[in-house]
Amino acid sequence: MGIKTLLPSLKRAFSPGSIEAFANKTIGVDISCILHRAFSGCAQEVARNETSDFYITFVRRYIDLLLRYNCHVILVYDGQPLPSKRGTNASRTSRRESNLQKAEALVLQGNSNEAYKYFQSATSITSVVVEHTIAEFSKIPNVDILVAPYEADAQLAYLMKHNIADAVVTDDSDLILFGCSTLIYKLNWNTGSCEVYELSKLPLCFSGYMRRKFSFDTFRYLCIIMGCDYFPGISKVGFKKGVEFFDCNRGTNLVKMLKQDLNAKFSAGITDEDVQGFLTANFTFLYQVVYCPLSKKEVAFTERPDEYPLTYAPYLKRSNLPVWHFAGSISPEEDSCRKVLGNRDTTVDPKLDKYKRELLPKWSVHHPEKFAGRAPTADADVVFLSSQASPAAGAKRTHSATTNTGEPVRVLFTPPQAKVPRTQQTTAFTTQASTIQPRVDKTQSQPVSLRSPATNKKPPASIWGRLSAQVVKKNSQESPQPPVRLNTFAGNSVSLASQDSITEKLVNKLLIQHKEPIDERPEDTENTSKPEKPSEIVPETQVMSVDKIADEPALLKSSDVKATPDKEAAGVDENAADKSTTTPDSSTATPKRRSRHQVRRFDSFAQLEILHRQMPLISPVRVEIPRSRGSSSQSSPKPGTSSTPIKRRLTVSPLETSSRNSPEAVKKFFSPGTEGFGLTSKVYQLNATNKLL
DNA sequence: CACTAGTCGTCAT
C-alpha cells in the first residue's frame, strides 16, 4: 500500500538521474516491485500458480543493467507477513481466488480479453515464483539473495542504514518512511534513467517550522496520520493539513498529541483504538524485525527497549503477547540464517538445504567473512549520568531506553571514578569551546567531578553535557558537517530496561515534560567562511543537511512567523543571554569568544545530552539547577503517571559560573526520595564502533 | 484549494 498520495507531495526530494551515478555501488533491489510489473506480461501463468520465464527475463533486465555498471546487487524478498497484517492478507488471498475463478470462467467463454483483467488481479508473489526466481538469480555472480524475515521494505532500509547497500531500487513510498537516504525510483532497465530520492532533500518539501527544524520523526507521524499500511489514517487529513498541524504541534507525547491536539484541530474523534493503531504503526516502522548480515542474525530495525515506554504501555500491552509482538519476533539464529538464503523449510535437516552460506562466494553478503570484524553501528547514543547504582569502578553499563516518542536512546551510566582537578575541567571547556574538533580531547574523555555516595560526599552541583556536536557521515571521508543542535529529545521520559529504579526515576525526572524543543543554536559555531546553517539531528539517527534550504524560493508562510516567538513567550522566565538562540544563520555573527557567563536555558536536561553515534565531541557545559520552582501545572493530565511533571528550566553556563546552587537544591531536584543519591555525569566519547555495547 | 474515492495500468510491440 504505501502512503497514499505521498509521493506527489515530495517532488522536491526527487531529481532526475541515471543509474550511471551508482556504478560500482551496492544496490538493494525491492524485487516485489519489479515482479508485480512483470506479472502484467504473464498474469495467467502466475495466477494459476505456474512458473513462467517471462518474469525471469523481465527481472533479469534490471539485474543486467546494474551488473553492467559493476554494481553488487542484493535482491530482497518479502518474508512472513507481520502479525498486524495477517488479517488483510487472508482477505486478499480470498479475493484473488475469486478473481481467478472468474478469469477461468471467462476463458471457457472465449473472452480472453476480459479474462486477462481478472488474471492480473489474481496475481501475487507466490512461493512458486519466489523459489523459481531465487533458483535462477542465485546463480548470478555479484547478485545476492536476501529473504527478509518480514517485510522487504524494512530489510532494505536496514541494509541502507548500515551501509551494506548504497541505494535501493524501488517504487514504493514506504522505503522513504523507513528513513532510507538514497532511493532509485522509476528505473528504466533500457536507458538506466531514474528518479533519485534523497533524504537530505526531504526538508525542501515543507515550509515553516517543518522545514526549518525538520524532524524525521515528525515526518513519520505525518505519514502515519495520512494513512499507511498499519494505520488507516485520520479521515480528511492529508499531506497539507497534516503539515499544518505539525507546524503548530511539536509535542513529544504522542498520546496527548493525538487525543488532545489533533482532536482540537480537526475534531476527529480519536478513539483509544486509533491511538493504539498509530502507536503500533509508529513502532512497527521503528522496531520491525530484519535480518542483519553483519551479525548474521535477526534484529530489530532499531534496537528495541525491553519494555514499552510507560506512557504507551496502556495502549500497547497485551498480557498474553510478548512486548513488541506486532513488529515481529526474532527467530532462532540458525533458522534465520537458513531462511534468509531462500530455504523455506527449516524443519528439515540443514544438510538438505538448497542454499548454504558456506558454499557462497566471498563477494556475497552472506559469506562468513564478508563483514568480518564489522558490527552494526549503534542506533542512538546518549548520555551521561552516573549514579550510585554503578557497578564496579571502571565498568560501563548501558541501558537501552526509549523516549516518549519511542526513539531509541542509549543511556550510559558510569561509575564514580577519580576526581579530576577543577582546573582541568576548565581547561577542557575552554579548549573545546574555541574549536570544534571531530575528535575528542583526551581530557574530555575523562570522567570529571565525580563524587560517590559511597564516599559520603555531597552530590555535585554540576552536570556536564554537550551542547552541540558535529556529525560525521557514516562511511564517509567528507569534512565534518556544521555543528548540530541536540534538542530533539526534549521533554521526553524514558523507561529503562534495568531494575535500576533509582536511575529510572532520575532520568525521567530529568526529561521534563514540556511542549517543544527550544530553538537554540549551538554554543560553538564553526568559524568557516561558508554561511552554513546548522543541521538538525534527528532521533532516528538520520542526519539532515539543511544547507541551501533557506535559498529555496518557497512558501514562507504565516507558520514561519509564529513558530519562534510563540515559544519564546511561553518560556518561564526569559534571560537576556538567551537571545542568541533564535537565529539559525548566525554562524558569522558569533565567531568571537564569549568569555563567560553565557547562560542558556533549557526545558529539559535531555536537550543537552543527546549524542549521535559516531558523533565526536562537543562543548562541555555546566548545568545549574534553579533554586526557585518555576512549576506550572497547567499541562497534561495524562493517565497513569506517577510523578508529576516538573516544569522548569535548567540553566546552563560555562564552568566559571559555579556558585548559585546549593547541594541541597541539587539534591532536592534530583532526588527520587532515596537519599545518598550521587549524581554526576561526564563528557563522553562514543566511538564509531560498538565498543560500548 | 484540499482531500477522497474510484478506476486504470503496470508488459511490449
Add this chain to the structure above:
DNA sequence: CGACTAGTG
C-alpha cells in the same frame, strides 16, 4: 502500488 481523475466540502 502509483498515477490520474472526477467529485465533494
